[in-house]
Amino acid sequence: xxxxxxxxxxxxxxxxxxxxxxxxxxxxxxxxxxxxxxxxxxxxxxxxxxxxxxxxxxxxxxxxxxxxxxxxxxxxxxxxxxxxxxxxxxxxxxxxxxxxxxxxxxxxxxxxxxxxxxxxxxxxxxxxxxxxxxxxxxxxxxxxxxxxxxxxxxxxxxxxxxxxxxxxxxxxxxxxxxxxxxxxxxxxxxxxxxxxxxxxxxxxxxxxxxxxxxxxxxxxxxxxxxxxxxxxxxxxxxxxxxxxxxxxxxxxxx
Numbered sequence: 001x002x003x004x005x006x007x008x009x010x011x012x013x014x015x016x017x018x019x020x021x022x023x024x025x026x027x028x029x030x031x032x033x034x035x036x037x038x039x040x041x042x043x044x045x046x047x048x049x050x051x052x053x054x055x056x057x058x059x060x061x062x063x064x065x066x067x068x069x070x071x072x073x074x075x076x077x078x079x080x081x082x083x084x085x086x087x088x089x090x091x092x093x094x095x096x097x098x099x100x101x102x103x104x105x106x107x108x109x110x111x112x113x114x115x116x117x118x119x120x121x122x123x124x125x126x127x128x129x130x131x132x133x134x135x136x137x138x139x140x141x142x143x144x145x146x147x148x149x150x151x152x153x154x155x156x157x158x159x160x161x162x163x164x165x166x167x168x169x170x171x172x173x174x175x176x177x178x179x180x181x182x183x184x185x186x187x188x189x190x191x192x193x194x195x196x197x198x199x200x201x202x203x204x205x206x207x208x209x210x211x212x213x214x215x216x217x218x219x220x221x222x223x224x225x226x227x228x229x230x231x232x233x234x235x236x237x238x239x240x241x242x243x244x245x246x247x248x249x250x251x252x253x254x
Contacts, residue, residue: 078130084219149190
């Protein structure tokens with residue numbers, strides 16, 4: 001009786017990360033009616049998103065309407081380039097190619113990311129992980145809100161000037177993972193006991209198409225093309241990369 005060969009897989013979760021970052025964080029208020037905040041990150045690592053920027057603010061317009069624009073942008077995220085072939089017969093298709101030295105050799109594919117040899121020799125060095133760089137990301141969001149106050153004036157507010165106060169600006173942020181447009185600004189409030197805030201949030205105001213990571217298999221007919229939308233931070237997510245979306249909200253505080 002003959003036995004079928006069995007593939008044994010062993011994984012080791014070790015590695016090193018050498019990273020350098022430069023972060024600038026700015027927050028400024030102007031004349032009590034306009035606020036601006038933003039931050040920029042420059043990052044260098046073996047596999048990174050090199051540039052990230054966030055710019056937002058709050059403007060108190062006539063009739064007590066507060067406009068809160070919010071911009072997010074980043075450079076392309078890295079992605080892995082593989083041959084798509086099982087050259088070692090281990091049922092894994094994650095092997096990486098080498099950079100081609102002879103464009104006329106069989107098994108060489110020329111792409112926008114370079115010319116690759118899909119059948120490298122055993123002593124030829126393969127390309128590094130996350131060799132490719134995907135498309136960048138850019139989106140503009142906008143929140144408009146208006147707070148109405150009614151009921152008795154609270155005792156601790158009677159000596160203050162009546163009228164709505166604009167929402168506050170957020171504190172310092174360290175990464176895009178913390179971005180949440182609904183909680184980015186505190187709602188305005190009045191001196192009255194009851195406050196009702198009506199707001200509309202426009203995500204991706206200009207309907208910018210943000211493509212996700214491209215297909216990384218050189219054996220795929222769509223290699224180098226994206227077939228999904230991107231996200232703000234996670235390259236494989238899609239929530240913040242959706243087409244234009246409008247959300248209407250009502251909040252009642254007492």
